Amino acid sequence: MKNVVAYLRVSTGKQERSGLGLEAQRDYITTAAKQNGWNIVAEFVEAVSGTVNPADRPECSDALGACKEHDAYLVVAKLDRLSRDVEHVAGLMKRVEVKVATMPNADNFALHLFAALAQQEREFIVQRTKDALDALKQRADDGCDESVAKINRRTQALEKGQGVATGREGKATKAAMAKAVTFNASVKPHVEACLYNKCTTLQAVADCLNTKGIRTSRGSIWNPTAVRRLMLALDLPFPKSE
Numbered sequence: 001m002k003n004v005v006a007y008l009r010v011s012t013g014k015q016e017r018s019g020l021g022l023e024a025q026r027d028y029i030t031t032a033a034k035q036n037g038w039n040i041v042a043e044f045v046e047a048v049s050g051t052v053n054p055a056d057r058p059e060c061s062d063a064l065g066a067c068k069e070h071d072a073y074l075v076v077a078k079l080d081r082l083s084r085d086v087e088h089v090a091g092l093m094k095r096v097e098v099k100v101a102t103m104p105n106a107d108n109f110a111l112h113l114f115a116a117l118a119q120q121e122r123e124f125i126v127q128r129t130k131d132a133l134d135a136l137k138q139r140a141d142d143g144c145d146e147s148v149a150k151i152n153r154r155t156q157a158l159e160k161g162q163g164v165a166t167g168r169e170g171k172a173t174k175a176a177m178a179k180a181v182t183f184n185a186s187v188k189p190h191v192e193a194c195l196y197n198k199c200t201t202l203q204a205v206a207d208c209l210n211t212k213g214i215r216t217s218r219g220s221i222w223n224p225t226a227v228r229r230l231m232l233a234l235d236l237p238f239p240k241s242e
Contacts, residue, residue, distance in 0.1 A: 001037050001038070001039045002036075002037065002038055002039065002072070002073060003038070003039050003041045003070045003071060003072035003073070004033060004038040004039065004040055004041070004072050004073045004074070004075040004099065005040075005041060005042045005043070005044070005063050005066045005067045005070065005072045005073070005074055005075065006026070006029045006040050006042070006043040006044070006063075006075050006076075007043075007044050007046075007059070007060060007063045007074055007075070007076050007081065007082070008022055008025045008026060008029075008043065008044070008045045008046070008076075008077065008081065009025075009045075009046045009047075009048060009050070009057075009060075009076075009081045009082075010022060010045075010046075010047050011047070011048070011049055011050060012047060022045065024077070025076075025077035025078075025081065026043075026077075028077035028078070028101040028102060029075055029076075029077055029101045031101070032075070032099075032101035032102075032104050033075070033101075035104070036104050038073070038075065038099075040075075041066070041070045041072055042063070042066045042070070042072075044059040044060065044062055044063040044066070045059065046058070046059035046060060050080060050081075050083055050084055051083075051085070053083070053085075053088050053091075054082055054083055054088055054091075054092050055088075055091065055092070064092075064095060064096055067096045068096075073096070073097045073098065073099045074092075074096045074097070074098050074099070075098075075099045075100075075101060076098070076099075076100055076101065077100075077101045077102065078100060078101070078102050079100050079111060079114050082098070089111065093108050093111070098111060179217070180217065180233075183217045184230060184233050184234055187209075187214060187230065188234050188236070190209060190212055190214050191205065191209070191227075191230065191231065191234065191236055192236065193208075194208035194209060195236065195238065195239055196239075198239075200238055200239075201224075202224035202225075202227045202228050202231075203224050203227075205222075205227045205231075206221075206222035206223055206224055206226070206227045207222075209222045209227070210222050
């Protein structure tokens with residue numbers, strides 16, 4: 001039975017506190033150990049960005065030390081738990097034999113190929129994200145032409161008195177509605193940017209808008225209720241999980 005040292009990594013402290021991702025990684029490693037006759041002699045858990053060189057991570061360094069002490073493999077659930085940087089992975093493989101729970105029979109050559117593909121995909125994702133955020137920022141800077149067009153159509157409808165009272169009260173109502181439509185349209189690109197940045201709850205969107213310095217039409221900070229009303233008014237749903 002071959003000794004192995006398990007290394008688990010999450011990207012944020014919040015994920016570490018919630019256990020999100022760690023349990024799945026542990027299950028992968030435990031299952032692979034049973035199937036391949038590995039004896040897990042130690043486990044190391046770390047909350048750190050995958051961009052940091054594994055050699056510079058405290059827990060990973062301790063895991064490498066444990067591998068040397070126990071003459072063990074280093075085991076991770078998936079290769080990206082080590083790194084998506086092919087140089088980082090290659091450097092680590094010079095120091096210890098690496099096993100990946102989701103592909104336990106892969107040799108160093110195969111792992112190098114997977115690391116190269118993962119790095120390329122990461123670069124594609126970074127570029128796609130940058131392009132999309134630049135486009136959203138441009139829409140925000142331009143005042144979102146599409147939303148402005150909607151404002152004009154709604155304002156024209158208001159001016160014709162469609163669906164509102166007449167007289168002084170009607171004018172006040174039309175003015176308030178036009179102001180609300182204008183404000184919502186100005187905020188829409190920022191909400192879209194928050195959603196694109198994987199804000200998946202009302203509170204997350206509120207925090208995102210507050211961080212940007214955006215305030216409600218009344219000058220207050222955003223809360224989940226205000227965000228819900230805004231998203232309903234703009235007909236903006238949360239993106240579906242992949």
